[in-house]
Amino acid sequence: MNKGGLFIIYITLFLLMACSAANCPMESTVTCNYGFYDEQGTAIANNDTLTISTLLPGSKQHYTYRLMGQRTVESDTRIDSLLEKGYTETITTVRRDTIIGNQLSGLATMKLPMSYYHEYDTIVIRYASISNRDTLYIRHIGYSNVDLPECGTHRFHTLLGIRSTESGIDHVEIVNPEVDYRGSENIRIYFNGIAEDEE
Numbered sequence: 369m370n371k372g373g374l375f376i377i378y379i380t381l382f383l384l385m386a387c388s389a390a391n392c393p394m395e396s397t398v399t400c401n402y403g404f405y406d407e408q409g410t411a412i413a414n415n416d417t418l419t420i421s422t423l424l425p426g427s428k429q430h431y432t433y434r435l436m437g438q439r440t441v442e443s444d445t446r447i448d449s450l451l452e453k454g455y456t457e458t459i460t461t462v463r464r465d466t467i468i469g470n471q472l473s474g475l476a477t478m479k480l481p482m483s484y485y486h487e488y489d490t491i492v493i494r495y496a497s498i499s500n501r502d503t504l505y506i507r508h509i510g511y512s513n514v515d516l517p518e519c520g521t522h523r524f525h526t527l528l529g530i531r532s533t534e535s536g537i538d539h540v541e542i543v544n545p546e547v548d549y550r551g552s553e554n555i556r557i558y559f560n561g562i563a564e565d566e567e
Contacts, residue, residue: 392519399479400489400506400525403553407538407560413476414559416536417496420478422489424464432458465492482525482547484510493536500535506555513548524548530555 406412433441433455441450451457468480483489491504507529513522525547532540538560544552 392516398481398522398524398547398549400482400527400547400555401551401553402478402480402555402557403543404476404478405556405558407558409558411476412559413474415474416498417471417473418469418475419467419471419494420469420480421465421467421492421494422480423492424466427461428464430460430462432460434458471496477553482506482508482510484523495536498536502533502535502537504530504532504540504557506530508547522549527554532557534560536560 404412404414428444431443431446433447433450435455441447469478480491487507489506489508493502495501506527508525508527510523510525513524527542527545527547530540530542536559538558540558541556542554543556544554547554
């Protein structure tokens, strides 16, 4: 085979490989997509300031330090220097959590990752306008998904059930149980008007 024939074969293989890689999604982050609605089912932007956190498996120690006439200090680690200054220490065991979104205003949607290997995700919504908070309990199974070998493996999820407390939430529902990177709305949160009407 002459050099021109080899060149054409190399170019053809290169183009085939390029076409295949071009089929990989540009946005491939897998998130569970939430939409916010009022009690009547109208899409809204929640006017309250929300802090979103997720509970992690297990627990952690929480330390509270008090001294008459001084500000109370709270910490996730022990502070020996405060004990040396005469502070009293109270140790409590609390659930582990991590803040995903802090002091967010005007949310109409949110995208949250899901745990890879746990059957339940627990999402906590704290409101600025009311003292109570809401907790979402989401049951799901995760599985590996490969569209094309060159695109890598993604962890998709199938939603099996959801329930919530009802402080600022009227009810929740699953509208699309398949959680992937395509961006479709998976869960609708219907607020009861207590939180979103307050400024």
